[in-house]
Amino acid sequence: MPPALNQTLVVDNGAYTIKAGFAKQGAGPDSCSVIPNCIARGRDRKVFVGTELDSCKDFGGMGFRRPVERGYLVNWESEKEIWDRAFLDTASHLACDPRKTTLVLTEAPNAPSTLQTNCDQIIFEEYEFGAYYRCIGASLVAWNDLGQDAGKPPTAPAECAMVVDSGHSFTHVIPVIRGKVYHPAVRRVDVGGKFLTNYFKEMVSIRHYNMIDETHVMNEIKEAVCFVSTDFSADLEKCKRMKKGGNPIVMDYVLPDYNEGKAGYARAHAPRQGKLAMGPDEQHMTLGNERFTVPELLFTPSDVGMKQAGIPEVVMQSLEKVPEQFRDLLLANVVIVGGNINIPGFLERFEMELRILAPAETVVRVIKPDYPTKYTWQGGVNLALNQSALTARAITRAEYLEHGSSWVAKKFAGLPIPAGAGSSGAGGERSSASASHKKRRVSDV
Numbered sequence: 421m422p423p424a425l426n427q428t429l430v431v432d433n434g435a436y437t438i439k440a441g442f443a444k445q446g447a448g449p450d451s452c453s454v455i456p457n458c459i460a461r462g463r464d465r466k467v468f469v470g471t472e473l474d475s476c477k478d479f480g481g482m483g484f485r486r487p488v489e490r491g492y493l494v495n496w497e498s499e500k501e502i503w504d505r506a507f508l509d510t511a512s513h514l515a516c517d518p519r520k521t522t523l524v525l526t527e528a529p530n531a532p533s534t535l536q537t538n539c540d541q542i543i544f545e546e547y548e549f550g551a552y553y554r555c556i557g558a559s560l561v562a563w564n565d566l567g568q569d570a571g572k573p574p575t576a577p578a579e580c581a582m583v584v585d586s587g588h589s590f591t592h593v594i595p596v597i598r599g600k601v602y603h604p605a606v607r608r609v610d611v612g613g614k615f616l617t618n619y620f621k622e623m624v625s626i627r628h629y630n631m632i633d634e635t636h637v638m639n640e641i642k643e644a645v646c647f648v649s650t651d652f653s654a655d656l657e658k659c660k661r662m663k664k665g666g667n668p669i670v671m672d673y674v675l676p677d678y679n680e681g682k683a684g685y686a687r688a689h690a691p692r693q694g695k696l697a698m699g700p701d702e703q704h705m706t707l708g709n710e711r712f713t714v715p716e717l718l719f720t721p722s723d724v725g726m727k728q729a730g731i732p733e734v735v736m737q738s739l740e741k742v743p744e745q746f747r748d749l750l751l752a753n754v755v756i757v758g759g760n761i762n763i764p765g766f767l768e769r770f771e772m773e774l775r776i777l778a779p780a781e782t783v784v785r786v787i788k789p790d791y792p793t794k795y796t797w798q799g800g801v802n803l804a805l806n807q808s809a810l811t812a813r814a815i816t817r818a819e820y821l822e823h824g825s826s827w828v829a830k831k832f833a834g835l836p837i838p839a840g841a842g843s844s845g846a847g848g849e850r851s852s853a854s855a856s857h858k859k860r861r862v863s864d865v
Contacts, residue, residue, distance in 0.1 A: 430443055431526070432526045433488070434587055435587060437455060439796070440507075441514070443805055453513070458485060460483065460485075461482065461483045462476065471505070480637070480678050496538065523552045524560075525539070541825065548817060554832050557796040558583035558592070558594035558796075560800045561795060562578045563800070564578075564795060564802060575806060580598075581755055584755070587758040590608055590609060591718065592607070593607045594606050597750075602741075605739070605741035605742045607738045621634070644673065645673060646711050646764075655709070670707070670708045671689050672688070673686050673687075674686075719770075751774075751785075753785065755789070756786060757793070771784070815832070
């Protein structure tokens with residue numbers, strides 16, 4: 421008999437960070453652990469895996485290897501190193517016995533079936549989780565209260581939610597109807613946090629210092645100084661006319677000094693360095709229109725030659741593919757999540773442009789959670805606390821071994837499964853695959 425399942429682990433496996441934690445009554449954002457989803461190597465050739473990156477003191481010239489590329493998990497060799505330390509190491513507060521644990525795991529929309537099959541094999545054959553539910557992260561967002569009954573976990577998903585997920589790899593617009601993703605209307609904008617950081621590096625390297633190899637530093641600068649402009653042309657003119665009285669947009673950023681253990685920081689721009697009492701070795705860069713031209717790509721990707729519309733326009737394009745009776749409900753429940761949502765001014769700009777594009781008689785309500793990066797995880801917790809709903813969606817390891825990966829793929833996709841599927845022939849094929857799986861490298865996809 422398989423061991424009894426006594427806990428549920430919810431893992432929002434993002435490209436930049438992993439949001440993970442156990443589903444318990446009263447579990448909130450503070451119960452969610454944020455784990456860097458990378459293996460980093462410093463200038464001194466020291467390697468940092470996952471949470472070990474928090475102890476690093478020198479990020480200069482650091483190289484990163486990420487298991488998730490373009491939103492899809494393609495390198496299980498690296499991911500397994502990170503997961504082993506997070507979920508199997510006895511020193512970790514997320515340590516668990518997979519055979520007694522149910523796993524709720526997120527994935528990006530339109531993931532290739534080969535990558536999904538590899539994921540299922542790793543979960544059931546390598547880690548041997550007792551039960552498992554793989555889903556698109558946006559479907560879990562609908563299990564939050566969406567600002568209607570705060571503090572009380574919902575017993576069912578919201579009827580409609582238009583989820584705008586702007587993360588590390590790219591931005592997705594995903595309609596969720598009755599807890600299920602409406603796939604024909606899913607749209608993607610190929611601009612995410614990684615794209616913005618790389619563009620920022622190029623601008624700064626041309627205008628100031630060569631920062632092409634300083635990905636971590638430039639990402640910190642982006643998070644510290646960038647903002648979304650609500651009047652791009654006016655702010656651009658302000659930066660062109662640098663008056664004696666100073667300019668509220670222009671800022672200085674003092675670069676970190678890892679030899680002295682000093683972190684970088686932003687400060688108000690002062691034309692005369694004598695007033696700043698700068699140290700002899702202190703280096704800084706003055707940032708003007710870079711602060712808002714970088715995140716502007718989320719709204720006008722055409723600025724760099726991309727033949728794509730901005731996020732508000734893509735939302736309306738997605739709505740056109742949704743049945744008409746759901747369009748007003750979706751516009752009244754637009755939920756924005758992901759790391760890029762934290763850029764100051766994003767909510768105001770997005771809401772302003774979406775209101776202009778939407779029909780005049782339609783109610784437009786944009787919901788920005790207090791913790792945009794953990795909101796998907798919180799929805800997974802709410803689903804897990806509804807035991808009957810999770811049981812109806814999850815697959816047990818015994819079912820996987822009996823029916824095989826094709827049956828699992830149809831189950832997770834919500835496709836009809838013919839009667840008699842997964843007979844003894846399928847089970848024998850699964851047993852053979854299970855026996856030989858550990859001899860091959862799954863990450864060769």
